[in-house]
Amino acid sequence: MNTDTQKNSFRLTQLSQGGGCGCKIAPAVLEQILQKSGDEKIFPELLVGxxxxxxxxxxxxxxxxxxxxTVDFFTPVVDDPYDYGRIASANALSDVYAMGGKPLIALAVLGFPVEKLSLGAAKEMIRGAKSVCEMADIPLAGGHSINISEPVFGLSLTGIVSKDNICRNHTAKSGDLIFLTKALGTGIISTAIRKGKASDQDVELAVLQMTQLNNIGSVLAEKxxxxxxxxxxxxxxxGHLIEMCDGSGLSAELYYKKVPLLPGLDKFISSFVFPDNTYRNWNAFENKVQGVNGPEFITLCDPQSSGGLLFAVSPHKIEDLKKVIPDIGEPIGQFTSRKGVLVSVQ
Incomplete structure (x- = not known):
């Protein structure tokens, strides 16, 4: 077998320990890192740190x-390098949209094991990124690359937002209804891909969702x-709902049966095909939650890659919301005044 053939024989998802946003540092560990990083000078113009x-x-x-x-990158969630580039780019862009802004320019972040993978795979990642940047109507203007043992890809982004339209994750109000724009389960499907258990249909549905832009966020902010x-x-x-509750000084009721899920997850969950970091997430959050008595913790803690927008809407704005997102569906929960736990699953 020649060198090029050997390189082409590797599957992307086999080259990393964790896939997508599931490779994030654990919440408790990250908190320790940030707490011990030292005091910072105050910059009045820095509105959000x-x-x-x-x-x-x-x-x-x-x-x-x-x-x-913002900058966001992760290890492969799929084996097709073009789709991997698209997913990682849509995921990075989501950070700008979640703040209520619009992206202006992107730079690529590429870590690539040149001894293991054909350079054609890197080209496909970049091509995928360019296609998503074109969807967002921004240039992919350059980037940075390193030779590394595991492939990573993402974008560094600059965006713009009016000061009046900035959206934060800790400004929900009691009584606000909670909405989610994408189904859960991409972490489970990515694990199934890595283990060779995902069907073509499973992969197609997951890729379709993960490559959808969350650009509706800037519209929601403007309106x-x-x-x-x-x-x-x-x-x-x-985890992200808990962040919203904790920062806002509120609790939330979560209606599990209203939470959208990708089809076909049960067959994977029953076979214990889901990310290891699902347990990591649950261990970090279980003492802040009540009402989780079974396998629902697997979907609720599933690490999402290029997941949906999670937002709070006042009840009197629901009709206006439906004009902007006609297929938004029902709310998946509601924020309440602070109670004994942060999230009550019903």
Whole structure:
């Protein structure tokens, strides 16, 4: 077997320990890192930093507009390098949309094991990224690459948002209804892909969802329809909802039967095909939750890659919301005043 054939024989998902946003550092570990990183100088123009685990940093300019800055990259969630590039790029763009902004320019972040993979795979990742940047109507203007043992890919992004339209993850209000724009389960499907248990249909549905842009976020912000917004990624729905509750000083009721799920997950869950980091997420959050008495913790803690927007809407704005997103569906929960636990699953 020649070198090129050997390189082409590797599947992307076999080259990494974890896939997609599931490879994030555990919430408790990340908290320790940030707490011990030292004091910082105060910058009045920095409106959003990392204090509340928001999706991006926001820096105020002198004209009433703000610059959004973010970077996001992860290891492969699928074996097709073109789709991997598309998914990683849509996932990175979501951070800008979740802040209520619009992207302006992208730079690629590529870590590539040149001894293991054909260079054609890297070209396909970039091609996938370009296709998604074209969808977002922004240039992929350059980037940075390193030779590394596991493939990683993503984008560094600069965006813009009016100061009045900035969306945060800790500004929900009691009584707000909770909506989610994408189904859960991409972490489970990605694990099934890695283990060779996913059908072509499973992969197709997951890729279709993960490559959809969350650009509706900027529209929701412009129309002042949301009280608070974030996107669901590596900490799962439960983790990101807890962040919203904790930051807002509220609790939430979560209607599990209303939570959208990708089809066909049961066959994987019953065979214990789901990410190891599902347990990591649950261990971090279980003492803040009540009402989870069975395997529902697997979907609620499933690390999502390019997941949906999770946002809070005042009940009196629901009709306006449905005009913007006619197929939004029913709310998956509601924020309440602070109670004994942060999230009550019903």
């Amino acid at each position: 990392y204090e509340h685990a928001d999706d991006a940093a926001v820096y105020e300019m002198s004209d009433g507009n703000c610059i959004i800055s 002042k329809l949301v009280s608070s917004m974030t996107d669901v990624t590596g900490f799962g729905l439960l």
